[in-house]
Amino acid sequence: MKLRNKTVIRWCACVLSVLFRALFATLRVRIRCGSQGPVPYGHWGDQRFLMCMWHDAIAGTIFGGRSQHLAALVSGHADGGYVADALKVLKIRPIRGSSSHGGAAALREMIEAASDHHVAIATDGPRGPRHEVKQGIVYLASVTGRGIVPIAFACQSAWHLQGRWTDLVVPKPFSTVWLVSEEPLYVPYHLDRDELEVYRAELQQRMDALNQWADDLAAGEIPDSDAPLVIAPASTTSLRPNHTSSRTSDARAA
Numbered sequence: 001m002k003l004r005n006k007t008v009i010r011w012c013a014c015v016l017s018v019l020f021r022a023l024f025a026t027l028r029v030r031i032r033c034g035s036q037g038p039v040p041y042g043h044w045g046d047q048r049f050l051m052c053m054w055h056d057a058i059a060g061t062i063f064g065g066r067s068q069h070l071a072a073l074v075s076g077h078a079d080g081g082y083v084a085d086a087l088k089v090l091k092i093r094p095i096r097g098s099s100s101h102g103g104a105a106a107l108r109e110m111i112e113a114a115s116d117h118h119v120a121i122a123t124d125g126p127r128g129p130r131h132e133v134k135q136g137i138v139y140l141a142s143v144t145g146r147g148i149v150p151i152a153f154a155c156q157s158a159w160h161l162q163g164r165w166t167d168l169v170v171p172k173p174f175s176t177v178w179l180v181s182e183e184p185l186y187v188p189y190h191l192d193r194d195e196l197e198v199y200r201a202e203l204q205q206r207m208d209a210l211n212q213w214a215d216d217l218a219a220g221e222i223p224d225s226d227a228p229l230v231i232a233p234a235s236t237t238s239l240r241p242n243h244t245s246s247r248t249s250d251a252r253a254a
Contacts, residue, residue: 013085024063028176031064032217032225034183039149040118041065049184050141051120052203053151054131054211056160056169058122060153062090064179071095071117073106093117107140114144123207131211133204138187138196147184150206154178154214178224180214182206 031038039049041064048069053061062072071093074084084094095113097106110119121137124130141148157175160167171177185206187199216222 009082010085010089013082014089017086017089020059020063023171023173026173027171029064029179030176030217030224031179033179033181034149036147036149036181036184038065038179039151039181040067040070040120048114048116048146049118049149050114050137050144050146051118051151052123052133052137052148052207053120053153054124054207055122056130056167057151057153059168059170060155060177060179061120061151062087062092064153064177067092067118069117070120071110071113072120073097073110073122095119107136110140111144114140114146119146123203131207133200133207135193135196135200138200138203141185141187141199142189142191142196145186145189147186148203149181149184150203150210151179151181152207152211152214154180154211154218156218176218178214178217180210180217182210 031041033039036047036049039051051061067090072087072095074087074094074096084096087094093113095106095109097103097109110121113119119140121140123133123137125132125134137148140146153169155169155171155175155177157172159170159172161170185199185203187196191199213222217224
């Protein structure tokens, strides 16, 4: 049975958001990032980025800190309305659309939003395949000039809520989680489809490597960096870009 009453939907979105905030307040959140800092948390002046993530990392990215100036692409299907209402509660601007529902309008809105928002895109799309970068985020980077920041989320211990083609990673209380990102990928202006594919393939490679690194950290297969960047969600908004730790080859090899 699907909810139809908008008031009830908004109330459920509020309750769900509060529950996730409470859950993440129990976690030890470790953020490892490139020199651009922990996008989209903190204060950034005029800098804005496109955030590239997988669908299963959505909860970690939204609730790992308190976002500033963030818009997010949400499915144009009816179920996406629940997510859009939850984002509004969190003061995140939802942009509705997908390849089969309102894609052109969503693209125009993302181009407009990128002028003063970070734009988060779960790039493996509402229909999958799982963990496969689509060309849309690369095209958006080409027309806006915004850098794409690859982002991965991994948990020491988590539940995996299975959807139709992917799962949602929900960390278990009092565990440690990692949010990791890399230097932005910049795409030249107005490339054709074949040229965009070169950058899509590079982004795919970077996302795969980044997610493997995050998973290895969470599994304890490699040691974490010694950098003292352990951030609770309530304090993340006090960050500035120069307070972050860069991900380096030494951290990988440690």
